[in-house]
Amino acid sequence: xxxxxxxxxxxxxxxxxxxxxxxxxxxxxxxxxxxxxxxxxxxxxxxxxxxxxxxxxxxxxxxxxxxxxxxxxxxxxxxxxxxxxxxxxxxxxxxxxxxxxxxxxxxxxxxxxxxxxxxxxxxxxxxxxxxxxxxxxxxxxxxxxxxxxxxxxxxxxxxxxxxxxxxxxxxxxxxxxxxxxxxxxxxxxxxxxxxxxxxxxxxxxxxxxxxxxxxxxxxxxxxxxxxxxxxxxxxxxxxxxxxxxxxxxxxxxxxxxxxxxxxxxxxxxxxxxxxxxxxxxxxxxxxxxxxxxxxxxxxxxxxxxxxxxxxxxxxxxxxxxxxxxxxxxxxxxxxxxxxxx
Numbered sequence: 001x002x003x004x005x006x007x008x009x010x011x012x013x014x015x016x017x018x019x020x021x022x023x024x025x026x027x028x029x030x031x032x033x034x035x036x037x038x039x040x041x042x043x044x045x046x047x048x049x050x051x052x053x054x055x056x057x058x059x060x061x062x063x064x065x066x067x068x069x070x071x072x073x074x075x076x077x078x079x080x081x082x083x084x085x086x087x088x089x090x091x092x093x094x095x096x097x098x099x100x101x102x103x104x105x106x107x108x109x110x111x112x113x114x115x116x117x118x119x120x121x122x123x124x125x126x127x128x129x130x131x132x133x134x135x136x137x138x139x140x141x142x143x144x145x146x147x148x149x150x151x152x153x154x155x156x157x158x159x160x161x162x163x164x165x166x167x168x169x170x171x172x173x174x175x176x177x178x179x180x181x182x183x184x185x186x187x188x189x190x191x192x193x194x195x196x197x198x199x200x201x202x203x204x205x206x207x208x209x210x211x212x213x214x215x216x217x218x219x220x221x222x223x224x225x226x227x228x229x230x231x232x233x234x235x236x237x238x239x240x241x242x243x244x245x246x247x248x249x250x251x252x253x254x255x256x257x258x259x260x261x262x263x264x265x266x267x268x269x270x271x272x273x274x275x276x277x278x279x280x281x282x283x284x285x286x287x288x289x290x291x292x293x294x295x296x297x298x299x300x301x302x303x304x305x306x307x308x309x310x311x312x313x314x315x316x317x318x319x320x321x322x323x324x325x326x327x328x329x330x331x332x333x334x335x336x337x338x339x340x341x
Contacts, residue, residue: 003020003067003200008139011200011236013279015314019304020067021337022139023330024240024260030289030327033059044086047074050123057128061136063327064334066139068199069128073121075143075204078185079152081117082109089156099155106178108278111185115192122196125131129197137200143317144205145182145227146220152178162208168211168219169310183223186229189267200236202260203227203252216247221254228255231333238281245270252278263318268306271313279312282287284333286317289325300336 001009002159007020009057029035034056037046042198046052055070076094084105085097099108100200115122121140150159155325167175188203199306203224211219228237237249246275252274261270271280285304287294300315307313315337321330 004132004134004137007067007314008199008236010280010312010314012240013277015311018136018337018340019282019296019313019315021092021315021334022066022068022070022137023160023321023333024070024317027072029323030321030325030330031059033062040283047072048120050120050127053120053124054127054131057124058131061132065338066136066334068139069127070141070202071121071128071193071198072127073141075122075141075148075206076151077118077121078114078142078182078189079109081114082111082181082185084109084152084154089118090151093157093158094151096154100152100178104180105175106174108179109181111181113186114185115162115188118189118192122188122192124286125196125198127195136264139200139202139250140185140190140196140198141202141204142163142189144203144208144212144220144241145179145186145223147207148182148206149175150171150207150210158318161207165211168215183226186227188291190224190231194232194235200238200258201231202238202240205239205241205244208241212214213244216244217250221247222249224256239280249273258312258314260316261294261318266306267303268310269312271307271310274313278305279301279314281314281316283316283318284320286322286325289317289321289324289329289333291329293326293328296332296334300333301340304337306341 009016010020044334053072056071061069087095089095150164153167205220208220237256238258238260239256242262245265258279258281261267263285265281268285287298318336
């Protein structure tokens with residue numbers, strides 16, 4: 001069985017001798033080869049240059065026995081392609097070119113033709129697909145409408161998300177119009193990624209946990225459902241919502257084949273709560289990758305034992321790998337998983 005087949009079998013909840021493994025946000029400052037590229041090109045330059053994006057995507061697979069690659073890109077390419085650019089603030093975090101707060105700005109956002117404007121992502125996917133030769137799975141991704149809207153309305157990174165929440169509660173027509181535009185853009189974008197060679201698509205609802213549980217459906221999940229319904233039937237979609245464990249049972253009926261789970265919950269308990277037809281992805285605490293190989297081996301083994309005898313488990317971190325991660329910890333993690341029986 002190839003790594004690609006192993007990954008897709010896990011998505012379909014087929015029995016495997018071990019879970020496939022890949023790590024969210026594989027590229028990062030913990031890899032010296034990534035830092036070498038970053039010294040010559042900015043993050044956005046690497047995202048928008050297919051040759052560089054493909055190179056960064058492949059770097060972790062050259063070092064580690066991972067079963068899947070995730071394309072190097074950024075969720076905010078969608079608002080940028082619609083007309084709201086972004087940059088990285090000197091003090092840290094994201095800054096949008098403007099804060100979306102009036103109907104004239106909203107009207108100027110154009111969700112049509114997004115696939116053409118983001119063709120550089122498709123080119124990078126095609127390059128990586130060719131390099132992988134069917135031996136590894138290739139994942140595309142994007143942000144959820146709700147998560148993208150938080151950056152657009154807040155004007156960038158936020159500590160309290162007050163503006164997006166206020167918009168949701170006080171001006172539902174404006175909020176709905178924004179979400180409709182984002183949903184349209186994302187459907188086109190994901191279809192382009194699938195056509196370019198993605199074996200699965202991950203939808204990151206990174207800020208799904210900041211909205212009250214009873215409002216999650218209206219604020220986020222209904223738009224995710226619409227996106228998944230518009231994509232090819234039975235195509236593997238991974239849905240990850242950080243900080244929203246109480247919504248996992250609802251998410252299980254979104255149409256997604258896989259649910260990503262953060263590190264704050266017991267994955268074995270979640271396995272008993274969601275249908276057997278839904279695969280689970282996760283959920284090692286990414287901070288562990290900053291510790292020691294021995295600690296990583298111990299905690300990874302404990303998670304594997306928790307899931308022993310279950311189907312449809314994709315081993316992953318509970319969120320993106322951190323810049324402080326140690327290469328020796330990553331080596332220990334992959335070795336532990338690939339040798340586990």
